[in-house]
Amino acid sequence: MTAPARARGSQELIRAEEPVLAHNYHPLPVVVARAEGAWVEDIEGRRYLDMLAGYSALNFGHRHPALVDAAHRQLDRLTLTSRAFHHDRLAGFAERLAALTGTDMVLPMNTGAEAVESGIKVARKWAYDVKGVPADRATIVVAADNFHGRTTTIVGFSTDETARAGFGPFTPGFRVVPYNDLAALEEAVDETTAAVLIEPIQGEAGVLIPDDGYLAGVRELTRRAGCLFVADEIQSGLGRTGRTLAVEHEPVVPDVVLLGKALGGGIVPVSAVVGSRGVLGVLRPGEHGSTFGGNPLAAAVGTAVVELLETGEFQRRAAELGTVLREGLAALVGRGVVGFRARGLWAGVDVDPALGSGREISERLMREGVLVKDTHGSTIRLAPPLTVTGEELRGALGTLEKVLTS
Structure with a gap:
């Protein structure tokens, strides 16, 4: 023993x-044993100021009282049904998250990588059903030095060899261009392009902030090209940069936004794909799913997170x-x-x-x-x-x- x-x-x-x-x-x-607010304590009683906040998963600090209370109350009622049935927390969560982000529809998931994978599927489905790209020819343009997660599809379009090496073969259909380079992006986009997927600020790369006008340029370019602008706000979103979303530092509204980390309040994994009805509306029953996506506990905590952000x-x-x-x-x-x-x-x-x-x-x-x-x-x-x-x-x-x- x-x-x-x-x-x-x-x-x-x-x-x-x-x-x-x-x-x-x-x-x-x-070795962290307990935490509250911005402080953690190790098993020997030493205290540390947490200046990482779980890569932005702890935007509201450790054990925020409103979030812990929401979790406790939900634990006493219902934790999981699967999406085989309705439950009484999901619609309210989706409505408030859509209102907070200025979008029409919400696809609830669990982890950030799952949100990215879901966003990729939605973009490809939209390209085939709406844009008319021939079957299996859809492409997605991404930026070098990106970090969108660690699934095999995602590391396949990473430029970090530590993430890639030893995990191929990789999923085709991605084109990599330099970050913060509109000319390179325009050259990579063509009639097969379903979406441009970028982080408004590249966190893992060292908090790289693009030039003023870059995000607006991406929005205008994708609009002209007839493809989607998908913004990965998993680290940058939900208050981190001084706005609800980092794209709000420019007058930009993406077609799809990927959320995660802070959406779970540091208590449970919660992520979501949010966007326009014309894009997320392409999904039909059976085409995508998640046993735990949108579960009652996640919806309760996620709603409490949205309530904190609604005040500004x-x-x-x-x-x-x-x-x-x-x-x-x-x-x-x-x-x-x-x-x-x-x-x-x-x-x-x-x-x-x-x-x-x-x-x-x-x-x-x-x-x-x-x-x-x-x-x-x-x-x-x-x-x-x-x-x-x-x-x-x-x-x-x-x-x-x-x-x-x-």
């Missing part, structure tokens, strides 16, 4: 994972505290930071490689009580919960300064 977790130290628990867990992650050496409070907090974040990072340029990109409470920070890799910087920050995550090279990502206070945010920036200049 193994010892109970409470009687084992962090290093012992980490070593215990090695023989039994597949090594598809390389986590920082911290979290969007305003992200915008206001985003100024604090940008100003704090600007003060570190030349003092260990060689560059950064930030929008709302989301930033990619490029550290002087001479000071260490992104992983090494993340480990030093962890030892000082701040949790972040590295991405490629010497870049780290900052994405605190939208519940973080100005004081907490300034404290984290002060810790980053200490790590970089000590």
